[in-house]
Amino acid sequence: MKIKVLSAAPEAMRLLIEETEPAYANALRRVLVADVPKMAIEDVEFHLGPIRAEDGKEYESVSPLFDEMIAHRLGLIPIPTDLGLYNRREGCPNCHGEGCPNCTIIYSVNKRGPGLVTSADLEPIGDAKLRPADQKIPIVKLGDGQAMLVYATAILGDGKDHAKWQSTHGVGYRYYPILKAGTKTLDALDPEVPFCESHMQSTATEEEETLELASDCKTCKRFMDLYKVESIKAGNDPTRIVMEFETDGSLSTKAVLVAALDILAKRFSETATQASALA
Numbered sequence: 001m002k003i004k005v006l007s008a009a010p011e012a013m014r015l016l017i018e019e020t021e022p023a024y025a026n027a028l029r030r031v032l033v034a035d036v037p038k039m040a041i042e043d044v045e046f047h048l049g050p051i052r053a054e055d056g057k058e059y060e061s062v063s064p065l066f067d068e069m070i071a072h073r074l075g076l077i078p079i080p081t082d083l084g085l086y087n088r089r090e091g092c093p094n095c096h097g098e099g100c101p102n103c104t105i106i107y108s109v110n111k112r113g114p115g116l117v118t119s120a121d122l123e124p125i126g127d128a129k130l131r132p133a134d135q136k137i138p139i140v141k142l143g144d145g146q147a148m149l150v151y152a153t154a155i156l157g158d159g160k161d162h163a164k165w166q167s168t169h170g171v172g173y174r175y176y177p178i179l180k181a182g183t184k185t186l187d188a189l190d191p192e193v194p195f196c197e198s199h200m201q202s203t204a205t206e207e208e209e210t211l212e213l214a215s216d217c218k219t220c221k222r223f224m225d226l227y228k229v230e231s232i233k234a235g236n237d238p239t240r241i242v243m244e245f246e247t248d249g250s251l252s253t254k255a256v257l258v259a260a261l262d263i264l265a266k267r268f269s270e271t272a273t274q275a276s277a278l279a
Contacts, residue, residue: 003261006189006242013253016176016189017241025173025241031260034160038167038250039079039086039105042157044071047149051112059112059147063140070150073139075164077119077132078250079105079154083259089155105130105154113142122152133249167251173243175236180208181227188234189242194222208235 001024006014017025046067051059063070085102087093092103106125111117119137124130142148159166177188179195188195196219212231213220224230247256 008253010247010252011249012246013244013257015243015257017173017243019239020241021238022173022241025243027264028260029171029173029243031263032168032171032245032256033166035158035263036167036251036256036259037081037083037088037156037158038165039081039154039156040162040164040250041071041075041077041079041107041152041154043153044074045151045153046070051147051149053112059145061149062146063117063142063148065140070140070148071152074109074122074150074152075162077122077137077139078134078248080130080133081156081167081250083251083255086156088157099153101126103155107152107154109139109148109150109152111142111148113146114144116141117148166248167256168245168247171243171245173241175238176240176242178235178237180233180235181223181229184227194219194226196220196223208233210234 001020002018004016004018006016047061049061051061053059087103089099089103090097092100094100094102107122108125109117109121109123111121117139118135119132119139120135122132140148157165179186179188186193196217210231211234213224215221247253
């Protein structure tokens, strides 16, 4: 199996997987969605009772939302993750699950109303680099006399346990599309080919399908003028698969892909060892 990066950005990537079959692409998809770990807020401790400001004014530690709803929103905020640094808390060799800088990040939120509490108000206790990359995620709107004082603990987890630990989104794949315009065979992913996917969705099988071009579509019209055809034949190559995915910003697309391939390699190695032991 060969993997080629067709396009890459910090939060989006498109891959071409060659010399493969759908089973292997689906295995990679499942690992990307459910098994690549990331940091997310798991525990939230709310201060109860009045909060006195420096000027002597007292605020009530209340908000328009239930504490459970606020804790849920905090859990879904993408937390910067370094997979080379953090261990799973339950298996951390440094603290044995008690909590330490190698398995835990602690944040504080200290905000007084009126005003909107956002992810920018999450203050990491320690390295400032651990601030959420997206600073504009709304959490709750505080009224006059209301305040929010919480301490939140982030730990490492994976998507199969909860969506807040899911590092990738929109993971999908398809066979490599093959287009035939008259006697010419075209590469549908070539940027020079005006391929309109909204009007020319190729099938999910190896069989060719004749697709009519839409004259009211600018891209299709350009295709018709360029190749002098009114329809095309679209097929697929099942040995070449195009995969796309995005991240929530807690990890880069490169870090996610490398981690997923490492997990797959270890699993295949373990399976091969167990199979050999049966012989």
